[in-house]
Amino acid sequence: MIYEPKxxxxxxxxxxxxxxxxxxxxxxxxPMPGHFFEVSILGVGExxxxxxxxxxxxxxxxxxxAGGVTNVMFNLKKGEEIFIRGPYGRGYPLNLIKKKxxxxxxxxxxxxxxxxxIEYIEKNRKDFGEIKVFFGFRNPESILLKDRIDKWKxxxxxxxxxxxxxKKVNGEIGFxxxxxxxxxxxxKNTIAIMCGPEIMMDASSKILNELGxxxxxxxxxxxxxxxxxxxxxxxxxxxxxYVCKDGPVFRYDKIKTKLENEKS
Amino acid sequence: MQxxxxxKELGAxxxxxxxxxEVIAPxxxxxxxxxxxxxxxxxxxxxxxxKENTLVPPKQFFLPEKEALFGFNGNKIESANLGKKKRIxxxxxxxxxxxxxxxxxxxxxxxxxxxxxxxxxxxxxxKKPDKYCFxxxxxxxxxxxxxxxxxxxxxxxxxxxxxxxxxxxxxxNYYISIGSKKGEELxxxxxxxxxxxxxxxxxxxxxxxxxxxxxxxxxxxxxxVEKCLGCAACTIYCPxxxxxxxxxxxxxxxxxxxxxxxxxxxxxxxxxxVAGGKVFRETRxxxxxxxxxxxxxxxxxxxxxxxxxGCGRCLRVCPTRIDWVExxxxxxxxxxxxxxGKK
Numbered sequence: 009m010i011y012e013p014k015x016x017x018x019x020x021x022x023x024x025x026x027x028x029x030x031x032x033x034x035x036x037x038x039p040m041p042g043h044f045f046e047v048s049i050l051g052v053g054e055x056x057x058x059x060x061x062x063x064x065x066x067x068x069x070x071x072x073x074a075g076g077v078t079n080v081m082f083n084l085k086k087g088e089e090i091f092i093r094g095p096y097g098r099g100y101p102l103n104l105i106k107k108k109x110x111x112x113x114x115x116x117x118x119x120x121x122x123x124x125x126i127e128y129i130e131k132n133r134k135d136f137g138e139i140k141v142f143f144g145f146r147n148p149e150s151i152l153l154k155d156r157i158d159k160w161k162x163x164x165x166x167x168x169x170x171x172x173x174x175k176k177v178n179g180e181i182g183f184x185x186x187x188x189x190x191x192x193x194x195x196k197n198t199i200a201i202m203c204g205p206e207i208m209m210d211a212s213s214k215i216l217n218e219l220g221x222x223x224x225x226x227x228x229x230x231x232x233x234x235x236x237x238x239x240x241x242x243x244x245x246x247x248x249x250y251v252c253k254d255g256p257v258f259r260y261d262k263i264k265t266k267l268e269n270e271k272s
Numbered sequence: 273m274q275x276x277x278x279x280k281e282l283g284a285x286x287x288x289x290x291x292x293x294e295v296i297a298p299x300x301x302x303x304x305x306x307x308x309x310x311x312x313x314x315x316x317x318x319x320x321x322x323k324e325n326t327l328v329p330p331k332q333f334f335l336p337e338k339e340a341l342f343g344f345n346g347n348k349i350e351s352a353n354l355g356k357k358k359r360i361x362x363x364x365x366x367x368x369x370x371x372x373x374x375x376x377x378x379x380x381x382x383x384x385x386x387x388x389x390x391x392x393x394x395x396x397x398x399k400k401p402d403k404y405c406f407x408x409x410x411x412x413x414x415x416x417x418x419x420x421x422x423x424x425x426x427x428x429x430x431x432x433x434x435x436x437x438x439x440x441x442x443x444x445n446y447y448i449s450i451g452s453k454k455g456e457e458l459x460x461x462x463x464x465x466x467x468x469x470x471x472x473x474x475x476x477x478x479x480x481x482x483x484x485x486x487x488x489x490x491x492x493x494x495x496x497v498e499k500c501l502g503c504a505a506c507t508i509y510c511p512x513x514x515x516x517x518x519x520x521x522x523x524x525x526x527x528x529x530x531x532x533x534x535x536x537x538x539x540x541x542x543x544x545x546v547a548g549g550k551v552f553r554e555t556r557x558x559x560x561x562x563x564x565x566x567x568x569x570x571x572x573x574x575x576x577x578x579x580x581x582g583c584g585r586c587l588r589v590c591p592t593r594i595d596w597v598e599x600x601x602x603x604x605x606x607x608x609x610x611x612x613g614k615k
Binding site: 009010011012013015048050051052053054055072074075078089231232233235236238239240241242243245247248249269270271272 | 341342344346347349351352378379380381382383488489514515516517518519520522526527529531533538543544545546547548552553555557558561562565566569570571573574
């Protein structure tokens, strides 16, 4: 039955800030970048969480303590079992972004799916051009996956953006789109991939438009409520597309009018 | 070749079926002061109520309001038991047969497929469509067209036929069209009919316009939305609405329980709420339009046919009598006026 999850062992837990934890789970699911899972605690429920690793032996899941399932997940310890079904979704269009320069834009926990792509790029570095990363966080204290970001800073053109900071920080101060407007990354032969709040993606897309990147070169990673993840429950419908089955990554020009119609 | 069954022998025919199968047929049930017609498992032929279409659609026999996906005990998962019970749904109308075509394209889990495969459909011609019916405006205008009685095979699996038998009423007899081998088996003892009786339905209501894609901001919608209470009755009674919620129900021992899916509605605000409290379809207008557009435009874009079957149940049960079909027709008139103005 497609709805039955399987148990997997948690091999590592790391905490970032007050309310975010990273769970490393030993699996053989082998997700591609941009895939997501239905993570469940029997007796509590299910929630859709993105994969934030690209590895054969394990899966990393970044979860904010924001709902029923993640709340119970927070009490889990290393060695305990967690139920997962997946991977679901279509992931990032890897064939279309090869040999291109890539701008990655993400904010908050939205960095989770994007990091899976960075890990993929790291392993297949030759296939890609220049990589520019813009990660936005509320403040320097709420930075996520710091260990990985520190490692990647040496390899890629990395810019951390903080909405506000009290002391001097290693990064830029301002919203992500403001930082992009200031830094003016080149947009020749470039694809932009974004994940985060829709307001952030909207503002950043506008800035990139001004810098010469068209909407058909921008990909959005959407968030919706997903109950079944196989296109049955109808919860994640944006007009005629299921975010779970047809997404969660959409080309911006294709999803833009749909989002506008949704709001009317 | 059609078979013929005199009306007074219907009881004996049903009795025969009840002995062999679980027969589900329209009945009328008293709930307080109201009489509600719905599909139910019948024990006696006399219970059947065939005068008009039911208020409650038959979808609950394929996608129940609430059902267990699997059970669990501690960290052990117990798979749901797929029943192999053979069923007959009798007295299903054209619009509801149409609704199964819609559901077949969306749902493909084993629970649904199993129910679909084990159910024989015996359709009935609608003698008296009421003022809310507009099934002729939707797909499946002609039941007897080749292709409708045979289910087009999907890539993953195939279910039974869309109808196995279909009853047309004329004079003192029923004339029965045969759609499948399973159906043929049921009527093999009946006499062959000398003439062919195929009837069309007559609707009073009509949906005149369906290319409403560019009308999201049309002011006519406000006349509907203003009246909408967001009660979700339209979606609950809709034969094609299949959205559900997945939830865990835990027993008092705090160890065992079930993961269930339960029917929900896109008209509720919580429908699109994500962790953190963000609601994507926040306004009543956006939720109401999602319902109508999904039925008329969006589903068609994806699967090539209307999701709406024109059964009129959403109009029939609406407490504030919202008539979105008329509203859409009005948009067409508006366009005509506009064009005249241009000239």
